[in-house]
Amino acid sequence: MNGPHDMGGMHGFGPIDPEPESQEPVFHADWERRAFALTLASAAIGGWTLDASRFARERIDPADYLAMSYYEKWLEGMRTLLVEHGVVSAAELAAGRPTEKANPDRILRGDAVDAAMARGGPTEMAIDAAPVFKVGDRVRARVMNPEGHTRNPRYVRGHVGTVVLHHGGHVYADANAVGERRAEHLYTVSFAARDLWGERAGAADTVRVDLWQPYLEPA
Amino acid sequence: MNGPHDMGGMHGFGPIDPEPESQEPVFHADWERRAFALTLASAAIGGWTLDASRFARERIDPADYLAMSYYEKWLEGMRTLLVEHGVVSAAELAAGRPTEKANPDRILRGDAVDAAMARGGPTEMAIDAAPVFKVGDRVRARVMNPEGHTRNPRYVRGHVGTVVLHHGGHVYADANAVGERRAEHLYTVSFAARDLWGERAGAADTVRVDLWQPYLEPA
């Protein structure tokens, strides 16, 4: 979707104003710790994919999205997913109390956390179809504006770049967001900054973007 | 600037949910009446152009821009302009009281309102240079991402359309926003909806956008 999250190239957000690296804590408040851990633990129930989580956050009202801090977006996305997937009811969410116990197939136990996190969830996936593109090919990012989740950002659509890496088959984000786990060839495409942004960009500069094959057409 | 105001093609704002035409008042609260009238009256002092007003609103923090109602944006833009142009001081604005009387060259008097509004401010302007394009030409909207005011919306940049109207010379918005009143040829360009948005758009549909000559290149 063309949501507020697709912010590459936007102006007007002001300076970055980083905290000094040596002084920045991992979490800035206890609620951030809890929101972070709850998001990972509830995702482990297996009700939704990482792309579904992203899509839930992207659907936050745009004004709210831009006003919220990072873990607020996580919290809001989690609340959306819990109800949409029937894990908890809207009434339970409002009350903060269960009306009945759940009986999930699996939950993340404390003693399994380190192993589960160290294992992760690889997205590389066997794919039968041969790749359409190879390193060195000129490709155009397709002009597409799906209302669902996509990882083809607006700022590259319609622009031509060069394939610089081919990563093999990877779980395709657009389908994975709605629970369809299938592979598409994944490439890194290098765009000249001036092609993307015009003549004020650095002459030598490039932007590299990971794009699945359905996002691309021959240039 | 690529600000939150450039919202053509965005998803996620929800339904339009119009009030029935027969029931909608011109103003929904008294503060709206006052904000509207104050904006027009203070613009009449002559300190800034309409494009400068637009640019002041575009610079509102993006989260605030999306959360504010229309006349709130007007009010906020007016406050910015009054201070930036030295018409009032920041201290006066905060206090709501003048520290000294102004002596403006002109102000809008009550008995001059109807004539001034009926006269308006035409932007058509003589231009010596011959137009580069003519009706029927294929043109591409330039890939440009100025940080200043522009009326070349992101959703047409890089796309090819056909010139359907030539309006002659008109005050060029990008320059007018910073107080430079000069003419450029103005065209209306028709884009096929599918070229802009992809194959899900209506096959017969088009979007027509007014674009000044500096926004265009031959296609």
Added chain:
Amino acid sequence: MAHDHHDHDHDEPPSELLMRVKSLETLLVDKGLVDPAALDALIERYEHKVGPRNGAQVVAKAWADPAYKERLLADGSAAIAELGHTGRQGEHMVVVENTPAVHNLVVCTLCSCYPWPVLGLPPVWYKSSPYRSRAVIDPRGVLAEFGTAVPDDVEVRVWDSTSEMRYLVLPERPPGTDGWPEDRLADLVSRNSMIGVEPAKAPEAAS
């Protein structure tokens, strides 16, 4: 955490906004920059004098008078000025005609440009993020929200008001209105039909 960000339903108390506006008004009046009578005259003009009845008069005349319609489509500003509707936010008017082959729809994606002399000030929905964002990418979805269905083979032609040109839709004349006088025809011309989100009213629907 579902804030409501509807443009006409902001969560800041209106009384605070009123105080902020009044504070600014007091400052500008006391400083000698603004004539309070001008504020009253501006509000009076745009709340009560200038509105979509002007545009309806233009449309009705174009329906009734082929020569006027020809002038209107050739030079909108001049033909509308014949009826006395001129000025701010309508200095450069283009009238676009709906036909069996083309349905016109007007938007301003970048702010909320609107032809004041013929339509008055824009409705809240015209200024809203949903309309500004969707009119260009999903015009048929927008039209459906207004109950308007346009056949697939009819061109939906969206006009994005990115310059000071202002667009007024000349809707199709409803059938069953042969011989009607202009003032009766004008009652069929809704504001929404001149933005392009609805057709003109059918004779039986007119008040």
Added chain:
Amino acid sequence: MAHDHHDHDHDEPPSELLMRVKSLETLLVDKGLVDPAALDALIERYEHKVGPRNGAQVVAKAWADPAYKERLLADGSAAIAELGHTGRQGEHMVVVENTPAVHNLVVCTLCSCYPWPVLGLPPVWYKSSPYRSRAVIDPRGVLAEFGTAVPDDVEVRVWDSTSEMRYLVLPERPPGTDGWPEDRLADLVSRNSMIGVEPAKAPEAAS
């Protein structure tokens, strides 16, 4: 009306957020969906065990051991796994090398993807709208904010993490560090240098 919308300085009182999170935590634990011990273990892991020291170890080893560097650039995931840094948000690692001709910078414009196993959780600025919006259109302006100037003829190469590939910058080895052991080299490798916003520290700047 200048709200402050900094990501770490939201105007909603933190106590309200804490109550909202605690309410959700209570619900999920009481319903039998979440093991409270898992929450503690997750927080412990990412607050104290996994962080940019991991990445610094990788970089230092690459500086000190040419064969390792070769493996690292050829297959980032496998070479990093040799040091035990694997898993969530780092399943597919690509290490990109800064050279006199190329300066790499990593961003995720669409959310805030970041290589957790080697860098831990991302800093606030990396997740902020200013960084996400500007890194691709104005990378040199971003770098300048961090005090980093890159000559015009050096390619600034921005990596936008739009898939599950995760990018780690291998900064240039600072001069004056010949013969240093890996643990001493690692002290020169800041988190920011592995995102690409700063060079590695000079020897005299290391603690």
